[in-house]
Amino acid sequence: MAxxxxxxxxxxxxxxxxxxxxxxxxxxxxxVPEILRDERYEYRGSEPLPATVYTSAAxxxxxxxxxxxxxxxxxxxxxxxxxxGDHVVFDNAGRSWLLIRQADxxxxxFHNVCLHRGRKLxxxxxxxxxxxxxxxxxxxNNDGSLKHIPCDWDFQHLKRQDMSLPEAEVGRWGGYVFLRxxxxxxxxxxxxxPVPEHFKRWKHEECVTAVWVGKEVxxxxxxxxxxxxxxxxxxxxxxxxxxxxxxxxTSYNIAGDNVxxxxxxxxxxxxxxxxxxxxxxxxxDEFLKYNGRSTDNYENMSxxxxxxxxxxxxxxxxxxxxxxxxxxETFGRDHSDVTDAEVLDAFVYNVFPNFAxxxxxMPNIVYRWRPGKTPDTCxxxxxxxxxxxxxxxxxxxxxxxxxxxDQPWSDAAELGVLGHVFDQDMENLPFVQEGLHAxxxxxVQLGDYQEIRIRQFQQTLAKYLAA
Ligand code: FES
Ligand SMILES: [Fe+2]
Numbered sequence: 001m002a003x004x005x006x007x008x009x010x011x012x013x014x015x016x017x018x019x020x021x022x023x024x025x026x027x028x029x030x031x032v033p034e035i036l037r038d039e040r041y042e043y044r045g046s047e048p049l050p051a052t053v054y055t056s057a058a059x060x061x062x063x064x065x066x067x068x069x070x071x072x073x074x075x076x077x078x079x080x081x082x083x084x085g086d087h088v089v090f091d092n093a094g095r096s097w098l099l100i101r102q103a104d105x106x107x108x109x110f111h112n113v114c115l116h117r118g119r120k121l122x123x124x125x126x127x128x129x130x131x132x133x134x135x136x137x138x139x140x141n142n143d144g145s146l147k148h149i150p151c152d153w154d155f156q157h158l159k160r161q162d163m164s165l166p167e168a169e170v171g172r173w174g175g176y177v178f179l180r181x182x183x184x185x186x187x188x189x190x191x192x193x194p195v196p197e198h199f200k201r202w203k204h205e206e207c208v209t210a211v212w213v214g215k216e217v218x219x220x221x222x223x224x225x226x227x228x229x230x231x232x233x234x235x236x237x238x239x240x241x242x243x244x245x246x247x248x249x250t251s252y253n254i255a256g257d258n259v260x261x262x263x264x265x266x267x268x269x270x271x272x273x274x275x276x277x278x279x280x281x282x283x284x285d286e287f288l289k290y291n292g293r294s295t296d297n298y299e300n301m302s303x304x305x306x307x308x309x310x311x312x313x314x315x316x317x318x319x320x321x322x323x324x325x326x327x328x329e330t331f332g333r334d335h336s337d338v339t340d341a342e343v344l345d346a347f348v349y350n351v352f353p354n355f356a357x358x359x360x361x362m363p364n365i366v367y368r369w370r371p372g373k374t375p376d377t378c379x380x381x382x383x384x385x386x387x388x389x390x391x392x393x394x395x396x397x398x399x400x401x402x403x404x405x406d407q408p409w410s411d412a413a414e415l416g417v418l419g420h421v422f423d424q425d426m427e428n429l430p431f432v433q434e435g436l437h438a439x440x441x442x443x444v445q446l447g448d449y450q451e452i453r454i455r456q457f458q459q460t461l462a463k464y465l466a467a
Pocket of ligand 2: 227233237238421425
């Protein structure tokens with residue numbers, strides 16, 4: 001255990017020696033927007049967490065009753081249900097929801113349960129002109145009002161006004177559709193702040209889902225999510241990323257109760273790599289090798305990461321120039337004022353409790369995690385959003401490809417090299433879950449800085465459960 005340096009004696013003040021996020025921004029080849037300098041770290045204590053938050057069935061039940069009904073949940077993307085009558089089935093935390101596009105373009109979210117004897121009304125996403133229960137045929141209009149009861153002479157005790165489908169609040173931002181089961185509390189805009197401000201440049205409403213893969217994971221949803229809230233496990237879990245990833249240079253930020261973000265630079269060597277004799281070109285070469293590309297003939301490659309780095313230029317600047325040119329051509333939008341950071345780095349935001357959109361101008365990853373039927377499993381989803389050219393029609397999104405608990409992410413070829421990285425993460429998670437059950441002291445420790453996002457998340461969850 002390192003002795004505290006008196007210069008950084010304040011709890012939470014210590015940082016990885018060397019390059020900081022601010023240094024990188026100061027060296028960016030383009031003027032940097034203020035939101036990238038909006039660093040917000042705040043020390044929140046160093047107490048351990050009880051392992052039971054991840055393993056206890058009673059804790060999971062408390063989440064179901066005290067937390068999930070009160071939060072804005074990311075339920076769908078607009079492109080999942082573009083036309084009137086399109087619907088999405090969203091099951092989470094013991095509830096089933098049916099989001100339906102209305103005639104006026106709005107989206108409404110109904111409890112997806114027949115008010116007769118409780119059959120789920122729809123089982124998968126699709127299109128419908130009405131909602132007829134497949135059991136006895138009770139039927140609702142797409143606006144949730146009752147349409148028809150077969151043998152209605154037998155149901156004269158039911159009052160029509162009580163027979164509309166119960167409904168959740170719906171909010172929309174950036175191409176995302178959210179729902180909240182119990183009305184009241186902050187508006188969606190208030191809840192998401194400062195995400196809408198930060199994403200003004202990155203406009204997720206101009207993007208559509210190109211890839212959508214889900215996988216059942218043998219670990220608690222929070223164990224799984226928290227493995228994506230810090231970059232510092234790269235050193236042993238993803239060592240192949242170290243030559244071009246500033247894992248320990250990551251900036252960690254928290255804002256209020258709901259939002260946190262990590263900014264992880266790419267195109268620099270990890271502080272764990274010995275820089276002796278390593279040129280900037282080596283960073284690029286290692287990246288290409290990791291992608292399974294030869295480094296023999298850069299000029300003939302279409303990959304924007306295939307660049308020759310001239311003497312005196314940083315890999316970040318050379319890669320930034322290449323990416324800006326490539327994105328301008330590919331997406332039909334001018335990227336010339338875009339910073340190196342915005343085309344290279346991982347800007348991973350989390351909104352409480354389980355929504356994680358990436359910022360920047362790279363095709364944006366979006367994560368979501370949902371609890372399983374026991375505390376020991378969850379569903380993790382990965383989408384990749386792609387920017388559309390101006391004026392282009394927004395194509396309907398793909399269906400989710402669902403991987404079983406035994407399938408690797410790399411079975412989803414559409415994830416490319418990401419699948420391999422996620423599989424490395426998955427090699428830890430079931431054994432974290434087993435270890436938490438087996439733990440002698442029943443405690444989980446967190447780093448004061450690099451794991452501040454986990455601490456903030458757990459503190460917010462605890463507030464809901466205490467309410
Ligand atoms: S359960 Fe739906 S009509 Fe009977
Ligand atoms: Fe990872």
